Amino acid sequence: MAMPAGIDFERRYAMRRPTWGGAWLIFSLWLVAWMPLPTSAQDTSPYIPASADTVLQHVPPATDPRVRQFEALRQDAAHHPGDAARAVALAKAYVDYGRATGDARYLGRAIAVIDPFMKAVDPPVPVLLLHATVQQSRHAFAASRTELDQVLKRDPGNVQGWLTLATVAMVQGDFSTANKACVHLANTGGDFMGLVCSASLRSLDGHARQAYAMLTLVQDPGPKAPPAIHSWIEGLMADTAARMGDAAAADGHFRQALQFTPGDNFLLADYGEFLLGQGRPREALALVADDPTSDTSFLVRVTAKVMMNAPDAAKDIAQMDARFAAMDQRGDHVFLREEADFRRVAHQDANGALTLARENWKVQRASKDARAYLAAAIATGHPAAASEVIDFIRATGMSDPILDPLVQQATAAAVDSKAKRR
Structure with a gap:
């Protein structure tokens, strides 16, 4: 597929580096749009611990700067109950934390924060955009695209809106719409996001080598870029290298990404699946050993054990079955593809x-x-x-x-x- 018409990405990117104020906000929503919805499934029947010493759940420590930020943003939003901007700031903080940790409850908290503003006849554009992004994360693609259409009709230059639309379209396999969104993005949002958007699309439609070459232009986004930006670019390059068939390069990019964001839930799952696909279950198991609560990481763990014929694989299979069943009961099962592979590999079904x-x-x-x-x-x-x-x-x-x-x-x-x- 040819480069979008009218855009000389290489020349334009060489002229200007991104500024990280606005780009960071755009990037955070892009990440949410790409991520699968991570859940920690619970049995719906009441659980009574055997003793008072039983650990029911690990909660984030109060010393975590992100947790302290929640409190500050909550107080600010509570003191200004009609301020949509403050509500969006709190909701974004919840979404970022949920993505990093794999705790989907924080996506629910984000929706709860902005829900009063969604009840308006014309919700504020930032509220509608964040809601559409979380809808996409929950695989409610039709609803997400409807809301994105409203955002872009009211604000045709909304960079985040074009990014999220491109993402939804790519996930759905609607490459024509994704390409148009990338063109709009490059023309309205600048070089960095436009280039990454187009490279992401080229990676999917059979032009992985072209995509990889494009991503090398942004591999070093500059010393002022947040670590998550560096990690994101490395992760994109890892996936693209894998699609090129260069497993060594993909492995190197995954490792570099984890240097920037150790413990990132989505990245661990992505790398873990790559290792399993390369026939490296022991490494995949070691990768997710410290992340047992995330369903995505646990699925990597149980698949690795099945591949290794581990003696305790049956126990983990039963637990994964229970997690999938709980998702079905809650009506939030978005891991159909993962369960399909699990049924085929673990159950020979x-x-x-x-x-x-x-x-x-x-x-x-x-x-x-x-x-x-x-x-x-x-x-x-x-x-x-x-x-x-x-x-x-x-x-x-x-x-x-x-x-x-x-x-x-x-x-x-x-x-x-x-x-x-x-």
Whole structure:
């Protein structure tokens, strides 16, 4: 796919580095839009601890600067109950913390803070934008896009709005809309975010090498950039290198990203899945050993144990089953793709995996979603069941070293099946 018309990214980026005041706010929403909704599933039946010494939950320490910031922002918002800007500031702090720790309760707290303003006939644009972003994180894509359309109709130059729309469209596999959003972003929001947006899209539509070259232009965002910015760029480069088939480069970028943001929940899950895909379960297990409460990290852990035939794998499988069941009971199950892979690998349940992968495909169509669908269809012995995925891949040019062999295998099996029926 060609570069968006009218934009010379390389020349424009060389002329100007980003300023990190506004860019940091934009970046924080971009991260929220990309992240899966991490949850710590709980059994819905009452739990009575055996003794008063039982630890029910680890709460964030009061010495954590982020926790102290919550209190200051809460007091400020409470003293100005009609001030939408103060409410958004508190909600953003909750969202950032929830992303970093994998605690989805903070997304709920963010929604609760801005909910009174959402009840207005015309909610303030910043409120509507943050609400749309969290909607996307919960995989309510249609609702998110409706709200984003309202944001951009009222404020056509809203950089955060274009970023979030690009993200939603990419996750849905709507690359045409994503490309248009990236063009608007580059023309209204400056070089840095425009370049990253376009590179992210190129990484998905079969132009990973072009995307990687583009990202090298922003690999060093400058000494004044927050550590999370550096980590974000390194993470994007890791994913892009993996799609190029350069596992060594991807591994190096993942490690560098963790140097900037140690313990980041989303990054740990992403790196963990990469290690599992590379057949390195022991390293994946060690990576998430200190993060047992996050569902994404625990899923990496249990998958690693299954791959290693660990003696306690059955116990972890049962616990993961309970977590998925609790998500279903709460109605917030957004890990359909992950559960599809889990059903296929841990339970050898190809049919169950295919059902989940097909349901997941209705709402999101990233490379990992395509992999899960194809792998499940192949495992059932009916690869033609994933024909819609193959059609999508052919239409978009989506490609990566794990996906491509699955497409070839499914296509060959489907052809062979047709030949046998003749």
